[in-house]
Amino acid sequence: MSIRVLIVDDSLFMCKRIAEILQEGGQFKVVGMAKNGSEAIVLAATTEPDVITMDVEMPIMDGITAVKRIMAETPTPILMFSASTHVGAQATLDALDAGAIDFLPKQFNEINGDYEVARRILKSRVRSVALQAERIKRPKTRVLKSHLEQSLHTISRRKLKRYEFELLVIVASTGGPVAIQKILTEIPAQCPIPILLVQHMPGNFTSSFAERLNALCKVQVREAVNHNELLPGVALLAPGGQQIEVEARAGKKFIVLKPKAAGDIYSPCADMTLASVAQVYKNKALAIVLTGMGADGREGAKIMQQAGSEIWAQDEASCTIYGMPKAVVDAGVVAEICTLVELMQIFREIN
DSSP, rough: EEEEEEEOOSSSHHHHHHHHHHHHHGEEEEEEEESHHHHHHHHHHOOOOEEEEEEESSSSOOOOHHHHHHHHHHHHOOOEESSSSSHHHHHHHHHHTTTOEEEEEESHHHHHHSSSHHHHHHHHHHHHHHTTHHHHSOHHHHHHHHHHHHHHHHTTTOOOTTTTSEEEEEEEOOTTHHHHHHHHHHHTTTOSSOOOEEEOOOOOHHHHHHHHHHHHHHSSSOOOOTTTTTTTEEEOOTTTTTEEEEEEEETTEEEEEEOOOOOOOOSSOHHHHHHHHHHHTTTSSEEEEESBBBBBTTHHHHHHHHHHHHEEEOTTOOOOBBSSHHHHHHHHOOEEEEEHHHHHHHHOOOO
16 A cells, blocks of 8 residues: 655645655655645645655745644644755754654755665655654553553662763664653753763754754753763764764773764764773763664664663653664663653653
């Protein structure tokens, strides 16, 4: 059965271009095109798509407002298309907060320099977002009750102490910006350990994401710069398009940025970061694998566990996409499986 797609963009050329790519091979069926958010709300209700691709900047009603309305009235998985500007990045983060699942740059050459690869990525991401339809349309009251019941039973099972870990690493992909924001905003300003964040995200988005987190969080949040020292109460976000590793010199620990190499699938790559953390911190690091597509982090988590460090994973029910956490759980290296609510509570009480 074809995946039903509603395309929303004020450019008819862009709508037709996306439709042409998606309809190759018969896997997708375009059930409607809307030129603004207001039309999108109507078509989302009348055509009942499996997935919506949504532009941000449109006349009459913008994409963020449309996402909020659609998620409130006819919940549907949404993939945003964003301009690669500071304003576009901030708007995309707002859309994710409003309920959109994932995003891609609006310019295809920014998805990938190879046009054919970009087309394949577009199809893959639309398909992955569409697969979240059942979870998105699940009655909210039942989901919230389920999470609350789980949290009441297990939320007090673990409290982190100052001496347990010397570094917290959080890695994520699809759904990660919202999950990371929820956890990080709970961490007190006097957090006794440094924090390293690895989120799959283009380079022109990570600076905006760091700014957003810094404005919302009690801890300081910065986009990492080469040779930044890892300091307590400071969260460093890996810049998109580069690799980030940890090194130790003269009793201090630093991050080192390296250019993406040919053949690297992810940049930043969680596997590379976690492997370097294992080498420097041995048994004194904690890595948390949050929601995300794929299996990045699995190999690095294995190395960390072998060094004696702990790996935690977000549970399936609270994930946007249960890919990366499932990979580390299936690998048998996870010490704790936590709901997002549990993680928020645990780090609220870190001392």
